[in-house]
Each structure stands twice: as structure tokens, then as C-alpha cells.
Amino acid sequence: MLGESKKFRYRYKWVAYLMILPALGMLCVFVFTPLVMSIVRSFLDSTTGEFRGLFNFRYILSDPVFLRSLLNVFVMSTITTLLVVVTGFLFANVLVNLNKMVSGVVKVLIFLPYLLSGIVTSIIFLLMLNYGGGLFTSILYTFGKPAVSFATEGLWPYVWIIIPSWWMGFGYNTLVLFAGLLNIPRSYYEAAELDGAGGFTRMVFITIPNMKNYFVLLLINLTAGGLQMFEVPLMITQGGPTNNTTTPVLFLVNNFKGDKPQNAILAGALMMMVVIALVNFFVFKIVRSEKSQDA
Amino acid sequence: MKKCLSLALGALLALSAAAFTACDKDEYPVEEGATSLMFYAQDFEDWSNEHLYEKVREFNSNLEDGIQIEMVMYEDADYTNAIKAARDGGYAPDIYMVSYGNLAGDIKRGYPAPLNDLMPQAAFDDIVDNVKDMVCYDGVYYGYPQQTEPSSLLFYRKSMLQAAGVTSDPASWDWEALVAACAQIKPSLERNRYVLGLPTGLPLAWSTVGLQYNTAGYLPINDSWDSCTLSSAINTPTEGYGSENGYANLARLWWDLYSNGYIPAGNVSPTGYNDIIQGLCDGRVAMTFAGSWSVAEILNTYPDIASDIGVAPVPTVTGSKEGATATNGGWVYAVSASSSPEKQQLAANFIHWLLAADPARTASYFEVAHYSKAAVTKSVQAYIEQQTADNPYQDWLDVINDVASKAISEPLYSFDISLRYAAVLEWISINADPANNARVDALLSEQLADAVGRITTDIAINELAGTNPKKEG
Numbered sequence: 001m002l003g004e005s006k007k008f009r010y011r012y013k014w015v016a017y018l019m020i021l022p023a024l025g026m027l028c029v030f031v032f033t034p035l036v037m038s039i040v041r042s043f044l045d046s047t048t049g050e051f052r053g054l055f056n057f058r059y060i061l062s063d064p065v066f067l068r069s070l071l072n073v074f075v076m077s078t079i080t081t082l083l084v085v086v087t088g089f090l091f092a093n094v095l096v097n098l099n100k101m102v103s104g105v106v107k108v109l110i111f112l113p114y115l116l117s118g119i120v121t122s123i124i125f126l127l128m129l130n131y132g133g134g135l136f137t138s139i140l141y142t143f144g145k146p147a148v149s150f151a152t153e154g155l156w157p158y159v160w161i162i163i164p165s166w167w168m169g170f171g172y173n174t175l176v177l178f179a180g181l182l183n184i185p186r187s188y189y190e191a192a193e194l195d196g197a198g199g200f201t202r203m204v205f206i207t208i209p210n211m212k213n214y215f216v217l218l219l220i221n222l223t224a225g226g227l228q229m230f231e232v233p234l235m236i237t238q239g240g241p242t243n244n245t246t247t248p249v250l251f252l253v254n255n256f257k258g259d260k261p262q263n264a265i266l267a268g269a270l271m272m273m274v275v276i277a278l279v280n281f282f283v284f285k286i287v288r289s290e291k292s293q294d295a
Numbered sequence: 296m297k298k299c300l301s302l303a304l305g306a307l308l309a310l311s312a313a314a315f316t317a318c319d320k321d322e323y324p325v326e327e328g329a330t331s332l333m334f335y336a337q338d339f340e341d342w343s344n345e346h347l348y349e350k351v352r353e354f355n356s357n358l359e360d361g362i363q364i365e366m367v368m369y370e371d372a373d374y375t376n377a378i379k380a381a382r383d384g385g386y387a388p389d390i391y392m393v394s395y396g397n398l399a400g401d402i403k404r405g406y407p408a409p410l411n412d413l414m415p416q417a418a419f420d421d422i423v424d425n426v427k428d429m430v431c432y433d434g435v436y437y438g439y440p441q442q443t444e445p446s447s448l449l450f451y452r453k454s455m456l457q458a459a460g461v462t463s464d465p466a467s468w469d470w471e472a473l474v475a476a477c478a479q480i481k482p483s484l485e486r487n488r489y490v491l492g493l494p495t496g497l498p499l500a501w502s503t504v505g506l507q508y509n510t511a512g513y514l515p516i517n518d519s520w521d522s523c524t525l526s527s528a529i530n531t532p533t534e535g536y537g538s539e540n541g542y543a544n545l546a547r548l549w550w551d552l553y554s555n556g557y558i559p560a561g562n563v564s565p566t567g568y569n570d571i572i573q574g575l576c577d578g579r580v581a582m583t584f585a586g587s588w589s590v591a592e593i594l595n596t597y598p599d600i601a602s603d604i605g606v607a608p609v610p611t612v613t614g615s616k617e618g619a620t621a622t623n624g625g626w627v628y629a630v631s632a633s634s635s636p637e638k639q640q641l642a643a644n645f646i647h648w649l650l651a652a653d654p655a656r657t658a659s660y661f662e663v664a665h666y667s668k669a670a671v672t673k674s675v676q677a678y679i680e681q682q683t684a685d686n687p688y689q690d691w692l693d694v695i696n697d698v699a700s701k702a703i704s705e706p707l708y709s710f711d712i713s714l715r716y717a718a719v720l721e722w723i724s725i726n727a728d729p730a731n732n733a734r735v736d737a738l739l740s741e742q743l744a745d746a747v748g749r750i751t752t753d754i755a756i757n758e759l760a761g762t763n764p765k766k767e768g
Contacts, residue, residue, distance in 0.1 A: 047403075047404060058756075059756050062752055062756050063711075063756075064749055064752075065714075126565070130565055131559070131560070131561030131562060131563070132561075132562070132563055132564060132565060132574070132579065141486075141487060144486075146486070146487060147487055147559075147560075147561070148560070148561075149559070149560035149561025149562075150561075151561060151562075152495070152560060152561055152724070152725055153560055153561075153725065238496055238497070240495075240496050240721070241495075241496075241721055241724070241725050242718055242721050242722050242725070243718070257372075257375045257376070258710055259397075259400060259709050259710055260709070260711070
């Protein structure tokens, strides 16, 4: 019987290879080859093609705007991630307690922003924030207040990058947390209630520990996604004022067509890829090592 | 049913293909046996694109010159990629467009062919001197200029100045007169109206270079491109714009304008400096710095208020408008060095036909542009002068032509250098607080010192020292 099984596997092995061949081919053409070429080019002079060692990496790391963009993106993505997770968790708890029909409608409504691209979302917010006559400017005028330049004044540029980013991610991540909450066995809560545990105690000792893997997954996924933040700052602030909201990807895109050495831009992109890959690596390690007993 | 559907679909496809072919033939009559030249053009304003299409069609309609132009127009974002991909793939276009600022980089990489032997010398002699300098390197012409656009002029609403009691001519203003006029205009404005629009963000870096040069007499790095010239601007008193370093004085002007609340905190147009004239036209600012292209915007979109608008060179520290007050942006037509010698000659013939052979033909571009751009050859300038004698906006055109004739070229060094000083001005625009007027010099010095450090790093990392293509010797 065992021999038959082995034979079966052997006979269809080539079919399996054939089936993954197109995907492998596409990956080779569109991912691996460009990646290898990029790595090679990041060590070459952009004009002459001569080997320049780490010059391109030093070049990009010596650019104060690139360094600033790293700080910007870490701050903005951390705040956005925490906001999404905390508000998503609170709202998921509300959803769990709603009746089925209302819950269904609310879930659809909060999921809608996730379907919009960052560009479309930014345009919606730009229409509200426009200094020359957006919705908020009109409201301020109505109350006799002067217009506020949300793209340049004080902390507003950060606020109006974080809010659209939160808005886009809130619905999807709330639904993930909602699914997580549904997976917690009701028997845990019933036992706790019999022991006289109140709502806060149940939250701290049952809900949060059982949601740990979901939190870790969302936290790291959102941080990894946040590090690639591009569309919202591009549209809302163009990275300004004084590069306070420039993100690494925005910096790289803006400079790719400029007069900076293109291979230095490639080096910057590779460095960002490594940072994001490291973050993803940690998520997988942590999630795998801390599997819930009930999962 | 299925058969009917298939037949209908097939007929539709055949009709579409026929219609497409017919359109194509209509646009470009085919000259049998002619050499086909590929021309990559950049997409600009609609009127500009239509004009270029019309000229290419006109050129191609001559079925005896042995040349057929195949023009492909790319939008701004795609143009750089398209031309780079074509070069990397070994099919660079025979004719392409390049900005004045990028021509030097192209020459360094060997992209454009020398035109000296491909066009008559008279065509080069016809180019006005300051533009000649922008296309000619060591006596070799690498491109033929189409137009120039001064990056910065002062546009103002006559009625708003009059209502505020400002009687002096803005064309004569120095900075103190500008600030005094702003102080006079501010109380006369309704709520949420501002005195003056200034460039913000990236445009600060390219639109103020002419004014920087006018004020300081030099650019942020020296001619040898080996050191930053802003060092002496640090720790100098700027009261009354009296620093010996013009960059400190210009920073002080920005401080004075912003700290007094004359400038709006945000862009008065959603698209920033390129369309800043909208803010002037709808009355949100009484005056604004804007590029010469704004003239076309005024005449196309706001013709009713055009007579209320005045145009002057931007105010300078001394009030004199004899020197450069702007940079000349604009575009050059170039022939690819990678094309065969025969194709290079034919490509040059097309460029000569379009831009140099007939002043009337070249001037037609400026006519559709409402003369918002300056002509770059003496013959076309003379032709336009005759044609526009009764133009109601002749005084605008005179200002544009005058500013363009004195303007400097866009800097040839890395754009990062321009961004560093622009960062100083941008910092002022969001931090100028009248409460800090007492320590303004210290604050400006901090920013200027930061700019010096960054420019010094830029010079080193970009290996700029000794690479200025315009440095004599």
C-alpha cells in the first residue's frame, strides 16, 4: 500500500512541477531577475557602470532627507498602527454585541474605505482640507475663524496623513479582530461570570490573552505596510513642509526621475526592502512561536 | 444566435480597425520611400500640444522632402522613463525635447549630437545671447531652443492696490517698498484675503534662483563647484537687508513678509505655484509671484479681469531691474547622437524648419501661447513686435521679454543644492513668528548654517568639484 502511494507521488510529481512552472517563470522574470539586477547595479556607477563598492549606499545614507524620511515613517506608521489596533479592537467588541442585521450593515460600511485606493482616499480628504475653500475651511469661515493650512501648519500635516491612513485600515482590521473575538470559546466567559469576574476582569484575563496572536499579526503587518507609506503623503503634503512628512518610498520615487544617481536610489530601495523583510520575518517568527493553545 | 453574435462582433472589429487606419492616414499622409524619424515630445498645455501636432502634420504633408516625422507625445511623468527605456533598448528617438537645465547632463552622457554642421550658422547667430549660452557648450550647439519662460514675475491687481492707496509703480519697488506696500494693503483687505502669494514647497527651489542671484551676485556654490557660498551669511545682521551676503538678506525678506502675516499660510491654488495666479484672479491675494506662463492662464480663463492685472519684474533689494530677476526655463529640441549621420541631418532639417527657417512659423507658437513665453531668436522677436503693435497687453509682453533677456539659466548643478537654500525659506514660512523678531538673525543663522553643512555634503557626495561645464578654463 505504501509502495503504491510512493509510486503515485512519483508519477504526478512532474505534473506538479509543470503546474508551478508558470508561476515560477513569472516570478523569475518579474521578481528574481529584477532583484538580482538591482542588487548588482547598486554596486555600480550609475553613469559608467564601473564597480563602486558601497558608494551608492553611502550616498543615500548621507542624504539628510532620506534619513529624515526614515524617522518620519517610523513615527507615522507606529501611531497609525496603534490607532488602528486600539480603535479596531474597541469597535470589534461593540460589533460582537450588536444584533446580526445591524452588525452586518456596520461591517459593510466600515469595510468600504478599505476598497478605495490611497489616491482616491487622499483626494476625498483633500477636498475637505483644501486651504483655498475646502469643507473645513468653509466651516472655519462660518465660525469667523481664519483658514488653517492643514498641509503646512503645526502638527496638522502629521494629523492629516495619519487620519486617512487610519480610515483606510480601520474597517479591514476591525473585521479581523471581530473574527478573533468570535473564536474565543463562550465557556471561558461563562466560567468567569460564575466566579464573579466583572467586565474589566474578563477583558484583561480572557479577551486580551486570547487575542494575542491577532494583535501581534496586525501590529507587525500594519507596521510593515506603514513603512511603505506613499500615496497619502504624496497627495496631502507632497512630503512637506520642510520634508517633515516625506517617507522613504516617497523620497525614492521623487528622486528616481531627478538628477540623483539612479543606482543610489536602487540602493535605497533595497535597504527599505531589507527593513520591511526583517519586520515581516519577526512577525512570522513571533506568531509561529506563540500559537494559542486552542488554535 | 451564437453565429449572429460572432458575425456582429467580427464586423464591429473590422469597422473599428478600418476607422482607426483611416484616422491615422488622415493625420499623417504617407510619403513613399521617405526616411521615417522618431520624435519623442513632451506633453504640455493642450494648446501647445495641438500646435505641435499641427506643425508636424504640416511638415509631413510635404511629400517630396524625403522625411516623415513619427511623433509620440508622453506626459511629464512618462517622458523621462520612455526616453530612458528607448536609449537603454537601443532605439533612442532621432529627435527629442530636453529642458535647458537637463541639457548639460545629457551632453555629459553623450546623448545629443552637435548641431553646428547640421544647421546653417545663421540659425545659431539668430539666437539671443543669454539663451545661446544655455545651448552652446565650448562653441558646440547641442540643441536648438524653442522658447524661454521667466520663472518669476510680480502680478498684481491694480484695483486692490488702488483701494489700499498704493500709488507707487510696482516695477520700481525695492524690498523696503514692497514691505511698505504690503503693510498698506493688509488693512484694506477683507477677512481671509492676503497681500502676497509666494512659491512654496519644491517650486521655492527653482523659482527663486534668479532672485537669489540678483541679491547675492552669485549662486549657493561657487563657479568651481567646490565650496558653498552661504558661509558668510551666518551671523550677519540683516536689519534693513544690510548683510554683505545676499542670501541672508533674502531670508530676512521672507521673514518680514511671513511674520507680518502678509502671506497666506497655504497654497491659494490646489496645484501650488504653477497655478498660483488663480489666487490673484479670484481676489484671494492682491499680488503674487508667478511664472510668465500665468499670462496664458489669465487670458484663457479670466479674460474679464485681465485689464485689472499688472505685471512687473519681482522687486529687488536695490530696486534696480537691470540684472537677472528670474531664471529662464524652457525647452530645447535635440538630435540623438546615436542616430545615423543621414538621420541626424534629416532630423536637424526638421528642427530648422520648425524653429529657425521662417519667423512667421515659429511665431505662431507664441501667438497661441498669448505671448506668455519669450521668443529666443532675434528674427522671431522682431516679427512678434510687428504683429503685436496693437496688443492691449503689450506692456505685459514687454516685461516678459525684458526679464527673459536678462534672466540666468537654470542651475546646472544637482537640484539638491537649490533645495537646501529653499529649505531655509520654507522653514521661515512656517516658523516666522513676530514674537521672535528680536532674535531673527540668530534663528536665520541656525538655518543657514544647516544649509551650508548640507550643501558641503552634497558637493562631496555628488563629486561636484571641478565639474561645472560652464566654468572657463
